[in-house]
Amino acid sequence: MPGVILFAILALVAILSAIGMLTSTNAVHAALFLVINLACIAVFFLGLSAPFLAMVQVTVYAGAIMVLFLFVIMLLGAERVPLSSRLRWQAPLAIALVLALLAVTLLVAFSPQVQGNLVNPRPVPPEAQGFGSPQAVGETLFARYLLPFQMVGLLLLVAMIGVVVLTKDERKPTGHISENAQASDRAA
Amino acid sequence: MLNETVFLVPTSYFVILSAVLFSIGVAGVLLRRNAILIFMSVELMLNAANLAFVAFARSLLDQGGQVFVFFVMTVAAAEVAIGLALIVAIFRSKRSTDIDELNSMEG
Numbered sequence: 378m379p380g381v382i383l384f385a386i387l388a389l390v391a392i393l394s395a396i397g398m399l400t401s402t403n404a405v406h407a408a409l410f411l412v413i414n415l416a417c418i419a420v421f422f423l424g425l426s427a428p429f430l431a432m433v434q435v436t437v438y439a440g441a442i443m444v445l446f447l448f449v450i451m452l453l454g455a456e457r458v459p460l461s462s463r464l465r466w467q468a469p470l471a472i473a474l475v476l477a478l479l480a481v482t483l484l485v486a487f488s489p490q491v492q493g494n495l496v497n498p499r500p501v502p503p504e505a506q507g508f509g510s511p512q513a514v515g516e517t518l519f520a521r522y523l524l525p526f527q528m529v530g531l532l533l534l535v536a537m538i539g540v541v542v543l544t545k546d547e548r549k550p551t552g553h554i555s556e557n558a559q560a561s562d563r564a565a
Numbered sequence: 566m567l568n569e570t571v572f573l574v575p576t577s578y579f580v581i582l583s584a585v586l587f588s589i590g591v592a593g594v595l596l597r598r599n600a601i602l603i604f605m606s607v608e609l610m611l612n613a614a615n616l617a618f619v620a621f622a623r624s625l626l627d628q629g630g631q632v633f634v635f636f637v638m639t640v641a642a643a644e645v646a647i648g649l650a651l652i653v654a655i656f657r658s659k660r661s662t663d664i665d666e667l668n669s670m671e672g
Binding site: 380381383384388391392395396398399404407408411414415418421422423424425426427429430433434437438441442445446449450452453455458460463467468471472474475476478479482483486487492495496497498499500501502505508509513514517518521522525529532533535536537539540543544 | 571572573574575576577578579580581582584585586587588589590591592593595596597599601602604605606608609612615616619620622623624625626628629631632634635636638639640641642643644645646647649650651652653654656661662665
């Protein structure tokens with residue numbers, strides 16, 4: 378029973394912070410609301426026997442990714458994000474579609490076929506002690522999922538190269554080429 | 566000990582919460598016109614999916630779900646790095662992060 382009360386409080390905070398992010402007109406406030414939401418999810422992970430993922434969530438998401446977001450927002454000076462849109466008919470249509478999506482998702486989740494297959498969590502049996510600990514997750518990661526792990530490493534390398542290429546200031550070389558082109562035009 | 570399970574609540578509670586958070590993320594993508602906020606909404610959707618993964622991993626006592634969440638986080642980190650680099654590159658040429666302004670493919 379204390380679990381249900383804790384779940385209700387955390388779920389409320391998570392949903393309210395998500396709505397706060399959705400409706401805020403300042404990008405920095407939106408990022409901070411998202412940090413609250415990510416922290417709530419981290420607490421859920423902690424309570425769901427996933428301490429390793431909770432720590433990764435805090436360091437990678439609330440740490441690295443949100444710092445990157447805040448850095449870009451402040452670098453660009455793009456804090457003001459007005460709510461208004463040029464397409465007036467879009468907002469009601471979007472809300473209707475989102476509510477339809479939610480209704481369909483819940484309808485499927487509560488259909489007898491799905492509910493019949495859902496297993497409610499029991500206390501961790503003694504033979505599964507250490508479930509979700511860094512050691513256990515690491516053993517699963519390197520034993521059963523070694524190839525996907527290598528692929529993710531490759532993905533990160535490609536992303537890193539892509540970011541370097543994308544943010545490289547290419548005004549100088551193009552200016553140089555166009556100068557050359559103009560010079561050759563004049564010569565001709 | 567950290568691996569005490571606090572939330573011995575029915576798995577469907579987590580499915581509902583995950584669905585609600587995912588829907589809020591979808592609403593953010595559809596309603597907001599700012600590229601940075603759209604990215605944040607995508608992060609919210611990924612997190613909602615992660616929550617469902619961890620809840621199912623706990624109820625089935627299968628570590629695979631947690632490993633999958635680990636992969637999702639990695640992909641999200643790569644996606645954010647690339648996306649923010651794109652936003653910075655677009656901001657350099659257009660002086661705006663409003664996606665309504667980006668109606669041409671030319672740089």
